[in-house]
Amino acid sequence: MTEKDIIHKLTYLLHGHRRKIFIIFGCLLISTGLNLCIPFISKEIMDEGFIGGNKNILLYLVVGSFAIYMLISALNIIKEKVRVEIVAKVQYSLWHQAYEHLMRMKINYFDDRNAAEIFNNLSVDIANMVSVADESAFFVVTQAFSMVGGVIGLFILDYRMTILVLLFIPIKAVVMKYFAKYRKKVMDEFILDSEKYSSWFGDTVGGVKEVKLFDILDNKHREFDEKQRVVIRKQKKMNMLSQWNSAADDVLVHLLITLIYIVGSNLVFNMQLSVGSIFAFITYSSYVTGPISAILNIGYLLSGIIPSTKRYYMFMELDEENSNQKITTSPQFGDIELKNISFAYEEGKPILDGVSVIFTKGSKTAIIGRNGSGKTTIINLLTRLYEPENGQILLNGTNIADMSLQAYREMVSIVSQQIYLFNDSIRNNICLYKQVSDAMLKIACRDSGLEDFIKEVSLDYVVGQNGAMLSGGQKQKIALARALIHDKPIIIFDEATSNTDAYSEQQINALLHTGLRDKTVIVITHKKEVLSEVDQIVVLDDGKIDIVGGYEAVKKSKYWLQLRDDYVDI
Ligand SMILES: Nc1ncnc2c1ncn2[C@@H]1O[C@H](COP(=O)(O)OP(=O)(O)OP(=O)(O)O)[C@@H](O)[C@H]1O
Incomplete structure (x- = not known):
């Protein structure tokens, strides 16, 4: 200039x-x-x-x-x-x-x-x-x-x-x-x-x-x-x-x-x-x-x-997300397919290399792998925070890059271990400007395990800067309630129950067969209780897929044995 x-x-x-x-x-x-x-x-x-x-x-x-x-x-x-x-x-x-x-x-x-x-x-x-x-x-x-x-x-x-x-x-x-x-x-x-x-x-x-x-x-x-x-x-x-x-x-x-x-x-x-x-x-x-x-x-x-x-x-002049605002066709819920995906945050340092996997409509998938193997990166691509370098992500057969960003994001919820909470009430943090009836809010709080805490403090409790006035588990439960209220067909859990107590975890896991039955669920976790419940497990090894299969099949893989040394739980 x-x-x-x-x-x-x-x-x-x-x-x-x-x-x-x-x-x-x-x-x-x-x-x-x-x-x-x-x-x-x-x-x-x-x-x-x-x-x-x-x-x-x-x-x-x-x-x-x-x-x-x-x-x-x-x-x-x-x-x-x-x-x-x-x-x-x-x-x-x-x-x-x-x-x-x-x-x-x-x-x-x-x-x-x-x-x-x-x-x-x-x-x-x-x-x-x-x-x-x-x-x-x-x-x-x-x-x-x-x-x-x-x-x-x-x-x-x-x-x-x-x-x-x-x-x-x-x-x-x-x-x-x-x-x-x-x-x-x-x-x-x-x-x-x-x-x-x-x-x-x-x-x-x-x-x-x-x-x-x-x-x-x-x-x-x-x-x-x-x-x-x-x-x-x-x-x-x-x-x-x-x-x-x-x-x-x-x-x-x-x-x-x-x-x-x-x-x-x-x-x-x-x-x-x-x-x-x-x-x-x-x-x-x-x-x-x-x-x-x-x-x-x-x-x-x-x-x-x-x-x-x-x-x-x-x-x-810095790049904005490619919002494809002109595209008006709304994305259709269906299978999600990662087709030969490669990705790097920095040039010359590949993080994902030729990843191909299908998450069928309504299925439950767990992704496991060592620290840094690329699990969250897959989520970042699925939520379109980043775009793949090579390959495509298809939703119901259409490349998600060709869909309006806003319309696509209306299909996907994420419950993350690093949820951000605004310095506002629990109610507003769950609803995020969506008009929701009290009855729906009550069900979401019950299903996410928040009910007891809400009885203690009320939905109007202000959570502090990024939820500083809450425990880690309470924050994660708010994240889950938020996802349930927004009721999107694809839900991603990224180590979402890492801080919740055993009782709440059981309650949340049970949701896979109840409240989340019809949704496509992708979970990053190493917990046996979840791994044995899902339809397929994707094992990632250093940015590549090692094996995809059911719990019993995956348990036989060589990499699984190494993983077991890292995660005693699986
Ligand atoms: N924003 C970023 N910029 C540059 N490199 C990144 C960024 N985010 C992650 N990475 C690198 O990408 C690799 C994969 O990270 P990712 O978060 O996908 O791993 P992960 O499998 O989810 O790990 P963990 O189990 O520890 O959460 C890591 O080596 C990490 O250092």
Whole structure:
């Protein structure tokens, strides 16, 4: 993305607000015009009023200036009200687009980023981008008019001193260019460092229990110190850079005023200029030097915004899940077939290699295999969180990649060992916005083994951050109740009862023959009680299928004996 593209995208942010921008410019133009009258009025107050001794003119002019200042203030309030509305709308739209995109992004984006890092990056970038609608940004554009008025005023007063003022432009341009270049470099570094810091922060807060229990508080404190210092150093650098930039600006402006006084006083002493003209000249000079500084400072302002805009749009260009929204045919419940599936999370590191297996409609299948053999990866492909590199997954004979993602996901429920619970009531965590009768909810709680706990705390019990106020078993039971309520034809259990007690486990296993009788069920488990109940067992060995068959047949395989050493239960 070139700088030109970025600036184009920035200006496009204001595209839908043309009417409001028109009002802002209108207000700014009128107040600029009014402001331009002030030096002439001041000149008349000095020359005609004080030096000429005309009290009436003096009074009229003073009251006139007061009225002008009042009008300028009123225009300023109108302009600000409209501008603040634009800022709010641009900010909302940037957050809205980013949030929607984030929710549709491929799951691997979240593998090496935490919520704190994502939120920090978006907050920093959006805050920087919104500053295109800053007061100074609009002000700068109208400054061009003020500058033209100022130059005309100067020429009327004295052309020789005007040349002196115009010499200021190239000097200021060189100074600004230097500061803008340096600021862009520091901003780039700041963005990178604050990204690292927020990633570390989210990671550490997420692991606060480990920090306490393993007594690594000092180590983490040291890391905090290092990372925070780097960020603060960059922030200090940027703040100081702004100070240096405005100090350089001040020095140049005052140098110019000093020169005007020196040259102007000579002209006054030689009777070529009145005293009032000198004061008017200095005010008009500020109408020229101020805008020149402001206009040339656009480069400096943009140098702080461009890195954030670039990162924001790079984020917006990251791949989303292939949702196939245009496809309207709804998937039909039927056999699921994995046909010669190969998959790798990272290039060159195959995880699944030529996996072929059929889960017939309404059948119960268990997948077993050592840690890392690829069981959860199969589930990730079945839920379309990832797509196979080679091969196809067919549902009732149709490739699931050709189905609308939303419609396909309406067919599949997952009860996982790592269920995420929102910081909300048990009821809302089970229903997830689905309108459900109390009777249905009661049945789901009973079947999932949650009934006793609900009697203790009620369905309105708020579970805390990711269910922190629940036990592991209670969380898993909520996951099961959630799947039962959503009543989808395919249900996947990924070590779903690893934390439930023996009684609840028995109760849940019994569901295979009752509540889940008509559903296609795929279970990752090594528990004998389940393995002996299912229709088929798929044994995975290092990403390949070792054997598929019934409990008795699979028990005879060579790999089974090795597995038995790992899982005493089977
Ligand atoms: N998001 C990921 N990015 C990169 N590699 C991954 C990712 N998820 C899993 N892996 C790797 O893929 C391999 C298979 O992982 P998978 O979770 O499918 O195994 P599993 O059989 O379910 O293991 P377990 O019994 O321990 O749950 C592992 O080597 C793992 O390190």
